[in-house]
Amino acid sequence: MARNRSKLNEHWSSKWAFIFAAAGSAIGLGNIWKFPYITGANGGGAFVLIYLLCVLLIGIPILIAEIYIGRLGDDNPVDGMLNIIKNNKLSRLWVAIGWLAVIGSFLILSYYCVIAGWTLDYTVKSINGAFTHMTPMGIDNMFTALLAHPAKLIFYFTIFIALTGYILSQGISKGIEKAIFVLFPVLLIILIALVIYAIDTGFFVAGLKFLFQPDFSKINASSVLTAMGHAFFTLSLGMGAMMMYGAYLPKKYSIPQAAAWIAFIDTAIALLSGLAIFPIVFAHGLDAGAGPGLIFKTLPLAFAKLPYGHLFASLFFIMLAIAALTSTISLLEPSIAFLLKRTKLKRVQATMLACAATWIVGLCSLLSFNLLANVKFFMGTFFNNIDYLTTNMMLPTNAFLISLFVVWGIKRKHVQQDLMMTNVLHNIWYNVIKYFSPLAIIIVLISTIAS
Ligand code: PHE
Numbered sequence: 001m002a003r004n005r006s007k008l009n010e011h012w013s014s015k016w017a018f019i020f021a022a023a024g025s026a027i028g029l030g031n032i033w034k035f036p037y038i039t040g041a042n043g044g045g046a047f048v049l050i051y052l053l054c055v056l057l058i059g060i061p062i063l064i065a066e067i068y069i070g071r072l073g074d075d076n077p078v079d080g081m082l083n084i085i086k087n088n089k090l091s092r093l094w095v096a097i098g099w100l101a102v103i104g105s106f107l108i109l110s111y112y113c114v115i116a117g118w119t120l121d122y123t124v125k126s127i128n129g130a131f132t133h134m135t136p137m138g139i140d141n142m143f144t145a146l147l148a149h150p151a152k153l154i155f156y157f158t159i160f161i162a163l164t165g166y167i168l169s170q171g172i173s174k175g176i177e178k179a180i181f182v183l184f185p186v187l188l189i190i191l192i193a194l195v196i197y198a199i200d201t202g203f204f205v206a207g208l209k210f211l212f213q214p215d216f217s218k219i220n221a222s223s224v225l226t227a228m229g230h231a232f233f234t235l236s237l238g239m240g241a242m243m244m245y246g247a248y249l250p251k252k253y254s255i256p257q258a259a260a261w262i263a264f265i266d267t268a269i270a271l272l273s274g275l276a277i278f279p280i281v282f283a284h285g286l287d288a289g290a291g292p293g294l295i296f297k298t299l300p301l302a303f304a305k306l307p308y309g310h311l312f313a314s315l316f317f318i319m320l321a322i323a324a325l326t327s328t329i330s331l332l333e334p335s336i337a338f339l340l341k342r343t344k345l346k347r348v349q350a351t352m353l354a355c356a357a358t359w360i361v362g363l364c365s366l367l368s369f370n371l372l373a374n375v376k377f378f379m380g381t382f383f384n385n386i387d388y389l390t391t392n393m394m395l396p397t398n399a400f401l402i403s404l405f406v407v408w409g410i411k412r413k414h415v416q417q418d419l420m421m422t423n424v425l426h427n428i429w430y431n432v433i434k435y436f437s438p439l440a441i442i443i444v445l446i447s448t449i450a451s
Contacts (some may be wrong), residue, residue, distance in 0.1 A: 008075060008247060008337070010172040015253045017177045018245065019261045022067075024180050024326030025241045028267035029115055029186070030234040032320050033295045035270040036277045038226055039230055040288035043218025044210040047247055048271075049144055050224055054231035055263055056150060061432045062237050062399050063259040065406040068419060069097070070246025071255065076337035077101035077240045090409050097405060100398040101240025102334045106354075108239055109331035111383055113164070116324035117156035117366075121146055121320055122296065126313035131304040139301045143293065147369040158359065164328040165355040168336055169348045172248055176329055183322050190319040191269065194276035197312050207278035210288065211271065221447070228444050234266055238398035241330035252351050253419050258430070262335070269323075276316075280306065292366045295320070321398035332358065361386075392448045400441040407434045 012018040039047055073080020081098035084090070092299045125131065131139065146152065167179045198204055236242050249255070277295075280302045281288055290298045302311035339350035356446055364372065368383035375381065404416060407430070416426050 011248050011250050012245075013177060015258065017173070017180070018249050018253065019258050019265075020184050021050060021176050021180050021326075021330070022236075022242060022245050022258070022262045023265040024184055025236045025245065025330030026234060026262055026327075027269045028117075028234075028236075028323050028327030029112065029320070030230065030327075031266065032323050033115070033292075034381050036229065036274050036288075037291055037294040038230060039274060040278075040294055041212070041291055042223040042226060043215060044288070045212050046083050046209055046214035046216045046219045047223050047227060049214050050219065051227040051231060052267065054228045055267055057310050057432065058228065058233040059235045059237065060259055060263045061429050062403055062418065062437055063230075063235050063263060064256050064429060065402050066237060066242045066275070066399075067246035067249065067255050067259060068415070069402060069405065070243035071249050071251070072418070073098075073143055074247055075108050076247070076341055077243045077334055078338060079341050080243065084409070088410060094401075094409055095407055097398060097401045098240075099362060100238070100245075100394055100401070101243050102338050104238065104390055104394040104398065105244075105331045105334045106242040106358065107361065107386055107394075109164075109328055109335075110358050111365040111386050112324070112331060112364045113160045113326060113358065113362050114153070114157055114383070115410075116160045116321065116328060117153055119294065119317055119321040119324055120156040120159060121152065122300070122315040123314065126300070126303070126310070126317050129310050131300040131313055132310055134301065134304045136297075136301055139297055139304070140293075143296050144301075150367060153366050153369070157362060160328065161355050161359055161362070163325060164332050164356055165351045167325075167329050168332055169351040171347060176333070179329065180326060183326055183328065186320055187269075187322045187326075190315045190322075191272050191276060194312060194316060194319070197308070198279040199278045200308065201279045201283040203279040203282040204275070206282045207275055208219070210282070211274045211279050212325075218422065222451075225444050225447055228440065229392065229396070229448075232399055234270065235263060236327070236404065238395040239331070239390070240334040241327075244334045245330060247337075251418075252395070256419060256421050256425070299433065300347040309430045393445075394446050396441050400438055400445070403437040403441070405431045 012021070064244060069084070070077070070080060073083050075083055078095065078098035081095045084092055085092055167175045169175065170178070175392070198207065201424050232238060277299060281298055284302045284305055286302055299316070300313060303309035306312070335354040336347070336350050339345055340347060343350070347355065357391055364384040365386055368381035372382060377385065379385045412430065419426065421429060
């Protein structure tokens, strides 16, 4: 194995390039698809409050730790960990963090691109006005028909992987940065337009109340676990994306400051998505607690009945696809950087290889909705298993290991110097990451396994 090539040869060209790329990773299907439906399913306000606390108290501290480890390693997650291990004479077992990161990001990517493919199909459908005059039954059938159509799913899934690969084949500044500086503003403009549109439905206050008026009677232990799990997922923690992006961050930039920005932008986008979606749903007396179908069934139905619904439905699905794309690029980069280091491949070739591998594994998830729907083991279909394994197991496990590693692996003196925090902030962060985060994650993990 060729592990002698020099360190990474590209870095972010500015602090904001990093912040927006990382925020782009964080903003994804998690914000626009998952956050609204789990909020709906968990009764609204109180759940949002718990979720915000989870982001603040556990999410941001681990985000700081993960970006820091990435930068310290100065390479893809696996070789980065090996670098830190060598320089600090630590146990080689810590390299597990790197492997979980590279394998986890690859596995998440494989099924994430399947759902991202649905967003492309819905974009085309909405542009063609397919939702206009549709009955609830009709819209329901439309979704079921899509999932039952492997060829169509494969088509959009392949396009999505190809788009991701194309951007990454261009490298960091010409690829990721250039893409993000176009995609992010477009996403933001569409989202703001949708919120204004939602205000116009006359149900904006109902949406506001639903999101921000806490009703704790609707909360139980499982809502708290869902909120915590989602805080990790939405901040892209534990899966190598933030480690990898951190590795491209020049030493002169402050990590805590960047992490605060990333978490702020990510949370703001999730809340704005809720503010766009719920009033539109309420305007038609539809159910906010519809679960995963909220975006692909309830929302198209609502758009179908609203003035200019055709236009705004199209904008909505374009926005969803963009959000997914800025996440998939962060999920594929760790695999590419790993291949670049360990083989003699050029970036374009490494990208093609990583895309091909993603396509093959993703195909099994894609077929879980149709041809392989009856093939069930452990948690259900292949898709169910891979989602469970990555989101519920690998992600919290790695977040746990990362918090242990910054405390027990690296000397506190060095951490404090590198992170450039004031004493007070450093003490708070250090104690959270030493006691609170690992404890909270262990509770989540044990209850997930127990249930
Ligand atoms: N944060 C992304 C989202 O909310 C998903 C993601 C998870 C991306 C892990 C990268 C790593 O959709």
